[in-house]
Amino acid sequence: xxxxxxxxxxxxxxxxxxxxxxxxxxxxxxxxxxxxxxxxxxxxxxxxxxxxxxxxxxxxxxxxxxxxxxxxxxxxxxxxxxxxxxxxxxxxxxxxxxxxxxxxxxxxxxxxxxxxxxxxxxxxxxxxxxxxxxxxxxxxxxxxxxxxxxxxxxxxxxxxxxxxxxxxxxxxxxxxxxxxxxxxxxxxxxxxxxxxxxxxxxxxxxxxxxxxxxxxxxxxxxxxxxxxxxxxxxxxxxxx
Numbered sequence: 222x223x224x225x226x227x228x229x230x231x232x233x234x235x236x237x238x239x240x241x242x243x244x245x246x247x248x249x250x251x252x253x254x255x256x257x258x259x260x261x262x263x264x265x266x267x268x269x270x271x272x273x274x275x276x277x278x279x280x281x282x283x284x285x286x287x288x289x290x291x292x293x294x295x296x297x298x299x300x301x302x303x304x305x306x307x308x309x310x311x312x313x314x315x316x317x318x319x320x321x322x323x324x325x326x327x328x329x330x331x332x333x334x335x336x337x338x339x340x341x342x343x344x345x346x347x348x349x350x351x352x353x354x355x356x357x358x359x360x361x362x363x364x365x366x367x368x369x370x371x372x373x374x375x376x377x378x379x380x381x382x383x384x385x386x387x388x389x390x391x392x393x394x395x396x397x398x399x400x401x402x403x404x405x406x407x408x409x410x411x412x413x414x415x416x417x418x419x420x421x422x423x424x425x426x427x428x429x430x431x432x433x434x435x436x437x438x439x440x441x442x443x444x445x446x447x448x449x450x451x452x453x454x455x456x457x458x459x460x461x
Contacts, residue, residue: 229349229389237389238333238347243380246336248396251354251404252384254461255396255424261460262421263453266294266440267397268429271328271375272301279309283437288318292444295457297324297373297395300357302430303364314365320456321365322393326356333384338378339404350383354390371395371457377426393461397426402439405431412439417446424457 229237245251257265268283273413276299287294296319303310314321330336330343331350337343344350347375354372362368372392379394387394399419402412405428412427412435419425427436444454 225459226452231348234351234386235347237256238382238386241382243333243382245381248377250379251381252388253306253379253396255392255398257424257460263455263460264419265424265455265457266299267424268294268427269297269324269335269373270299270302270430272299272305273328277302277305277429278430278432279306280432282432282439283429283440286426286437286441288445290448292454293318293456295320295322295349295371296429297322299328300326300360303360319378320458321361321369322371322373323357323361323369324373325353325375329353330376330378331374332380333382338376341376347386350386354387381405397424399423399425401425401427402436405434405436407435408443409435409438412436414444416443
């Protein structure tokens with residue numbers, strides 16, 4: 222995020238956006254990146270670690286597979302998950318195969334109007350949007366030595382005003398075009414099917430905080446065939 226004099230304060234952000242009413246809400250919202258740049262034929266694998274009750278696990282099988290096959294990925298990490306897994310965080314941050322991105326402070330849908338998604342309460346106004354983004358951004362900046370470039374909200378739901386706030390804070394707002402593991406609920410066979418069907422330019426979302434689920438075995442079943450067919454995988458920053 223911007224530093225020094227370029228960084229808008231919470232008060233400045235509320236003043237700038239507080240009177241605006243959103244006109245869009247959901248997964249496909251203006252200002253949210255859901256695909257790689259036009260003409261890009263690679264695929265970006267992205268994995269969320271949501272944190273909190275039931276969400277602090279670490280899928281070592283998934284990460285080990287990506288390392289074994291040298292498949293890069295963008296990892297969206299929440300503050301709560303980082304706090305629960307400090308040693309793992311250090312290892313991931315030191316591995317140049319991966320890039321660390323911002324998955325929010327307490328994993329909330331990003332709304333200036335208090336909208337919810339999947340039963341998870343969203344931010345209640347511009348100030349809470351600011352807090353959700355910057356809380357974890359400041360943490361990551363301190364740990365990594367540089368600010369995160371990408372942000373994905375809890376549930377990947379946004380309204381258009383909230384998306385503009387994130388952009389003002391210097392981060393690209395990211396959604397997805399292929400739901401690789403159905404929020405960590407799909408069995409391995411369906412994860413494989415979803416990932417194998419990802420077209421060139423897709424941003425695939427999965428989860429790395431549910432060991433024992435279908436994500437790791439599904440990815441391990443899908444990715445080798447895609448590699449053999451010449452498919453290239455990238456981190457978001459490699460092409461954006």
